[in-house]
Amino acid sequence: MPPAIAVPAQMRHIEAVTAGAPEVLRITTGPVPVAKVHEVLIRVAAAGVNRPDVLQREGKYPPPADASPLIGLEVAGTVVSVGAEVTQLHVGDRVTALTNGGGYAEYCVAPAVQCLPWPAGYDALRAAALPENYFTVWANLFVHGRMARGESVLVHGGTSGIGVTAIQLAREFGARVYATAGSDEKCAACLALGADGAINYRSADFAASIAELTGGTGVNVVLDIVGAPYFEQNLRCLAMDGRLVQVAVMHGAKVEQFDLSRVMQRRLVITGSTMRPRTASQKGAIAQALREQVWPVLGSGRCAPVVHATFPLAEAAAAHRLMESSAHIGKIMLSVGD
């Protein structure tokens, strides 16, 4: 039996004093959470910042009823206690976890099935940069989007946390990848990540560019975070039997009018999903697929998270300001402990 690790009663964590601008995020002290029977308690070394955290801070994405009210969907660190029915993890194990909330803290609980080991050669910071984007991209691009080897995909927001992951995984699993981004510098970053083509959406019509890049055929899958303003153009980008996968609606959810005949003529599928409301067993199934198919690739160095900037936990507000500026390429991280 591994030696017990002492756990304090109190920890530092970030709280949102009210819904609002980044300044509502303050460092404070509160009780260390206790692992339930199927959970582990993790001493957090690093936590990831994700766009859904910004929405939660603004009061637009309330946490599920049974989740921590604290912000933070991914952490990496050391297991310091395990719930009564956890058999696969032990005190002292180094894990990275998709949490149900509470990641901006020195200690965080997560269902054991949502934990994965650090890939070979990874430190806490890089390990913590993985879960939210890898769970989301795997579920949406490969499961709902059914992306297959030899197909092609258009990834919107190619330098977002989601976009970087999608470009890398799509390439690794044998697809041709096109990406959109909001500047020439970001387009260059998409190409450096392995995209076959990158379109600056501020200076070009991306649907026309995709038609040109694919010789008029279109792509098999579009992974979209923009929403309503892109909907019609997204459908125009799709080849026969194409799939539009919606993972966010950053610029609007409501499409006023659209012509269903295009869906019939090209046998299109419109799908999408959210990660957070899924059950632990559904998230556990994704974790298992990642462990088998993606973790070896990460460990070999063929795909790797891109960390743009790291802030101390107490400076979570500055991390959110950077995310809202969209100046970043890849991940924004919080450094929490040792």
Ligand SMILES: NC(=O)c1ccc[n+]([C@@H]2O[C@H](COP(=O)([O-])OP(=O)(O)OC[C@H]3O[C@@H](n4cnc5c(N)ncnc54)[C@H](OP(=O)(O)O)[C@@H]3O)[C@@H](O)[C@H]2O)c1
């Ligand atoms: N469904 C799920 O389960 C799930 C899970 C995680 C995240 N998400 C969502 O996925 C989105 C991305 O999350 P993230 O954490 O990766 O965010 P992020 O790193 O902050 O990226 C957001 C990106 O959107 C890009 N963007 C804005 N307007 C655009 C446009 N018109 N066309 C193309 N790109 C545009 C911005 O880059 P530019 O400078 O290029 O505009 C920015 O890089 C968020 O909306 C988030 O809520 C969904």
